[in-house]
Amino acid sequence: MASSDWPLWEVFVRSRAGLNHKHCGSLHAPDAEMAIQNARDVYTRRGEGVSIWVVKSSEITAADPDDKDQLYDPADTKVYRHPTFYTVPDEVDHL
Amino acid sequence: MSDATLDSKGGAGPAVADDPKRRAAFDARVAAEGKVEPRDWMPEQYRKTLIRQISQHAHSEYVGMLPEGNWVTRAPTLRRKAVLLAKIQDEAGHALYLYGAAETMGVSRAEMLDALHEGKAKYSSIFNYPTLTWADVAAIGWLVDGAAIVNQVALQRCSYGPYARAMVRICKEESFHQRQGYEAMMALAQGSPDQKKMAQDSLNRWWWPSLMMFGPSDRDSPHSAQNMAWKIKRESNDDLRQRFVDMTVPQADYLGLTMPDPDLKWNEERGHYDFGEIDWDEFWRVVKGNGVCNRERLQARRDAHDKGAWVREAAVAHAEKRAARSLAQAAE
Ligand SMILES: [Fe+2]
Ligand SMILES: [Fe+2]
Numbered sequence: 367m368a369s370s371d372w373p374l375w376e377v378f379v380r381s382r383a384g385l386n387h388k389h390c391g392s393l394h395a396p397d398a399e400m401a402i403q404n405a406r407d408v409y410t411r412r413g414e415g416v417s418i419w420v421v422k423s424s425e426i427t428a429a430d431p432d433d434k435d436q437l438y439d440p441a442d443t444k445v446y447r448h449p450t451f452y453t454v455p456d457e458v459d460h461l
Numbered sequence: 462m463s464d465a466t467l468d469s470k471g472g473a474g475p476a477v478a479d480d481p482k483r484r485a486a487f488d489a490r491v492a493a494e495g496k497v498e499p500r501d502w503m504p505e506q507y508r509k510t511l512i513r514q515i516s517q518h519a520h521s522e523y524v525g526m527l528p529e530g531n532w533v534t535r536a537p538t539l540r541r542k543a544v545l546l547a548k549i550q551d552e553a554g555h556a557l558y559l560y561g562a563a564e565t566m567g568v569s570r571a572e573m574l575d576a577l578h579e580g581k582a583k584y585s586s587i588f589n590y591p592t593l594t595w596a597d598v599a600a601i602g603w604l605v606d607g608a609a610i611v612n613q614v615a616l617q618r619c620s621y622g623p624y625a626r627a628m629v630r631i632c633k634e635e636s637f638h639q640r641q642g643y644e645a646m647m648a649l650a651q652g653s654p655d656q657k658k659m660a661q662d663s664l665n666r667w668w669w670p671s672l673m674m675f676g677p678s679d680r681d682s683p684h685s686a687q688n689m690a691w692k693i694k695r696e697s698n699d700d701l702r703q704r705f706v707d708m709t710v711p712q713a714d715y716l717g718l719t720m721p722d723p724d725l726k727w728n729e730e731r732g733h734y735d736f737g738e739i740d741w742d743e744f745w746r747v748v749k750g751n752g753v754c755n756r757e758r759l760q761a762r763r764d765a766h767d768k769g770a771w772v773r774e775a776a777v778a779h780a781e782k783r784a785a786r787s788l789a790q791a792a793e
Contacts, residue, residue: 372777374564391558391627392564393557393561395776396777396779397780397784399783400776400779400780407550407554408557408558411551411554412634428500431498431500431501432502
């Protein structure tokens with residue numbers, strides 16, 4: 367395995383307890399443990415995180431952006447899924 | 462920042478030919494400030510331009526470590542040394558974010574580094590000037606990082622998502638770079654007569670090259686119109702340069718230093734500083750590889766890459782050993 371063959375890892379950082387891990391970038395490393403070490407140096411030099419996940423990029427399955435309309439547009443017509451769709455009297459509280 | 466695989470592999474991939482219908486939809490989306498993400502269809506020229514621009518930007522961050530690295534062991538105090546190390550480490554990080562962003566467009570980091578090491582890729586000419594005194598380290602932070610910030614703030618609104626996100630992260634980190642430089646310059650400007658002379662000398666040498674960082678004049682930038690339309694470039698070279706001049710002149714005044722430009726003066730009518738003509742011959746000479754340090758920088762990069770080979774090999778050996786061990790444990 368030459369260094370140019372090092373797999374690419376996607377890096378997810380939890381900025382503080384109580385929040386989601388959030389994708390913040392990627393890096394190359396020979397294995398997961400070194401990917402975490404590198405991610406620490408690359409993405410959390412200023413206390414940006416309290417926890418890191420790394421996932422091999424090749425293990426991620428992503429939806430095809432060309433299917434966007436087919437996948438997400440049907441939700442546009444289902445406005446009754448939002449609370450603002452319903453008319454309720456102003457004088458009634460806690461709705 | 463990268464999203465790389467999510468992106469470069471398996472997606473629509475590089476378009477074979479530019480499809481006029483998709484091209485029109487793309488142009489309309491970008492014109493409406495829509496962002497482009499790696500797996501989205503994009504015109505081949507858009508991809509090519511961004512690969513060139515992002516990789517050049519990455520190389521600049523990478524090579525940019527060299528002039529400052531020259532002073533790490535000779536920083537005047539432990540505090541300045543710690544600051545300089547932190548700044549240089551940030552620049553390595555910036556290079557990594559940017560190589561990652563470029564990788565989302567389907568080019569590998571190894572290819573980009575090869576192009577750099579073979580002298581086929583460009584990086585910012587500013588790093589082909591020598592750092593002769595400690596004041597140059599201060600001037601780089603103040604002026605070079607200052608100019609880079611002006612440029613990079615505009616690029617935070619670039620239409621290409623991964624590049625724009627990398628810029629946001631980089632801009633957050635850059636502000637300390639500029640401030641530490643100004644602070645170091647102030648220490649010299651307010652120091653002994655010799656120190657003040659050193660500060661002035663350094664400003665004399667770095668001012669014009671800093672102005673050159675914004676690239677050729679708008680009169681001579683052939684690609685600008687398309688790049689502006691695609692929002693790869695958000696503001697013209699001359700507009701960004703003017704902004705830098707306007708913000709930096711008062712900073713020099715405060716230090717009691719003089720800009721090396723007899724034509725520099727406030728223009729009440731324009732509401733901007735007028736300044737003298739850049740020496741474009743020098744600009745093109747350095748771009749074409751004949752600056753003071755072009756050869757030295759490239760050689761230093763190649764040497765660092767070659768001398769670091771054993772570290773990369775050791776990392777691979779370590780990973781393989783660890784993998785074999787966990788395999789053996791699983792078999793028990
Ligand atoms: Fe930087
Ligand atoms: Fe910087």
